[in-house]
Every structure is written in C-alpha cells, then in structure tokens.
Amino acid sequence: MPTATIAAVGSSELGKTDLPGRDLFSAALAEAFEGGPDPADVVDAVYVGNQSESYENQIMYGTLLAEWAGLRNVPAERVEACAAAGALALKNAVRDVRTGVHDAVLACGVEKMTAGGTEGATNALSAAFERALEQRSGITAPSQYAMLAQRYCHDFDVSEADLAEIAVKNHSNAADNPRAMFQREIDTEQVLESDYVAPPLKLFDCAPVTDGAAAVLIANEDVASEFGLGGAGDDAATDADPDTDADTVAVTGSSVMVNNLAVAERDLTFVEGAQIAANEAYDQAGVEAADVDVAEVHDAFTVCEALLAEAAGFAPEGTGVESAMEPEDRSEGWTDVRINTSGGLKARGHAIGATGLLQAVEAVEQLTGQAGDRQVEGAETALLINEGGLADAATAAHLLEAR
C-alpha cells in the first residue's frame, strides 16, 4: 500500500478579510506550491471542505477551486460535515493515495464566514443541528456547547476559571504563531470578565468567526519527494529544531466516525465517536495515546478541548481541563502531550471548512521542526481531531508521523 505522505501545505491569512473564498484558496495554494511543480502537472483529484453556501451564495466549490488551481478534467468535489469538512477532505485524499487510485490529491478547505457578520454565521452554523426540535427552539452553536460545559463543570467540579485557562494557554500559543488570527496573549481575568455568550461560556471561551483557507497535498512517496514541505517557508526552516529534523510527514492513521445529531440523545461529557476514531487511527499507525507528542483538537469552545483530551486517551475522565497545565503539574494518568500549539480554533481561528486542514498545517510545522517559538522539542507524532456538528456528530481523527 502506498504511504499517504504530506507533500505540501499552505494557508491563507486568517481573520476578517476583504478577500472572497476563491482568493483565500489561491493564497493557500500558492504557499503550498511555492518552489514546487505546477499544480496542473501533479494534482490528480481535488476535495474541498466547505461548510455553507450561505456565506457567498456559492456552491460547485469542487469545480471552482479546481479551475482556480489551473486544473481541467480532474475529479473534484465539495465535502461537508460542518466544521469537520476539512478533515473529511483530508480523509478522502489519504484514502485515494493509499489505495493507489491517485498519486497526488489536493485536500483543501475554505470558508468566508464574515460575509454575513456574526448573525449570518450563527444562522449558517445552526443548520448543523437537528431541525425538527432543536433548530425550532432557537439553539445556536454556543448554546449547544454551553449545555456540555454546564454538565462537565457540574459532574467534575470544574470551574469557569479552569476553563478560562484553556483559552489563556491557546492565546499564548497563538501569540507565537504567525498564521494565527489573534496573535495576542490574554489573562484569566480578561476571560472571566468577558461577556457571557451562553453561560458558562463567555466571549473568550468561544472560537471566533473567521475567513480563511488551507491546502494540503497528499501524495505517494515518489510524488512527495518532488516537494520540500514548502508550506513552512525558508525563514522557518532556518529556525528548525535539530531534534526534529524530519523532512517527510506520513499520515499513518485516518478515521471518520459519525454519532448522532440531537443533543437530547447523547452523553454530554463523553465524546464516544472521538474516542473510537482516535483509537482506530492509533491502531492503523501502531501507536498508543501516550506516544503522541502534539495534538490539534477541536477547541471550538474551551470545554471541547477538555472533552477531547479525555476521548483521545490523553487524560483520565474529568481531568481534561488540565490540558492548560505543564505536563509535570497534571494529574496522574495524563500523558505529556502538548495540545493546540497553533493556538487552536480559539485563537488561531476557526474558518469552518478549512479548520481540519489548518490542524494538519500546524502538525507538519511541529513534526518538521519549523514551528519557531512554539516548537515542541523532539515532536515526532501528532494527532488531529476535527469535529462537525455538536461534539461527535461527525469526528475525523488523523495520526501523523515524522519520517
């Protein structure tokens, strides 16, 4: 079986931009292919993660982005599972290369969320929830996750200040990430004094509304050898961590699970689908949770990071909130993993359809020693968890290894 290898990565600016989705994509693609071959000479197929046509009144994103990449007569399609769309694109690309159907597949994601303001984004995101009862009762993404947070805090004696530490840690990481939307530190008081969006979640517990795009080229080893993981750029390469000098990143685990849509029918504090997907990714790669050095998990709201740390097997039940602590200060049973070194969705930004691929961009930078001031020394193994809908309505887990 060919090894699905990450040949190139790129991202656009993240935040509120004047650019339409197609131009955000072009920026991500240009970075990924900088110094490499022309996309038209390499790419056999395209998958586009994209959440909603409501932002730009645009569907046909497969065709549009293939065309924008200079490709003709290739298979190209949009995939969606709300915020897991980017990782679904990645999963499809990995599958196509592993099975030998294609030699090189472009997984990309794009979202122009700010086009309709916060109200437009809130409406678009609400479409990810169960319609018959939940949408009609006025639920929003923050209010759904607030229910999980209420239950988590109640069951495990976790405080709002504990959750706030996750936001503080992720903003601190983002301050060292030139790709991040919010490159600034915050403190606990700022989080606690920010306005409630849906109690106990406040402004700084929430990921922002973000424009952005990402592009990840998955290829077999032959094609990948034509690239130098150019997405990280020459400047970053000069800062490379000598303990993390890999020049290839393989996707050795790839799994997608769906659970259920309605919040009424789920365990609010156990993200079962994420646990199953992570375990399947570990099994495919032949690794264990304790082997993972860095993880990008779906912290759309601070409580998500805590829940996913537990589901991924990094933390005992009820202690996931300690992800903000230094490894030596965490409870017994925790691994040494560093979570959301990019700043996570919370501070790097959450351009819905791009997020699963932005996670891969960070993992590549970590595994090739090009993460600058946020570099985790000796990082060799990374886990990505990307979710769509409420918690594990759809979960994708990918295991990446430095080679």
Ligand code: COA
């Ligand atoms: N974290 C930190 N700062 C944020 C922020 C966030 N999530 N959202 C906005 N801000 C900042 C803005 O930069 C702006 O700062 P400035 O005044 O210094 O420029 C200020 O807060 C107001 O921004 P605005 O866009 O007017 O905020 P808002 O009240 O309209 O929206 C939220 C805030 C939290 C409601 C919105 O970001 C949101 O809905 N987030 C959740 C998105 C979501 O559900 N994603 C899917 C999850 S699966």
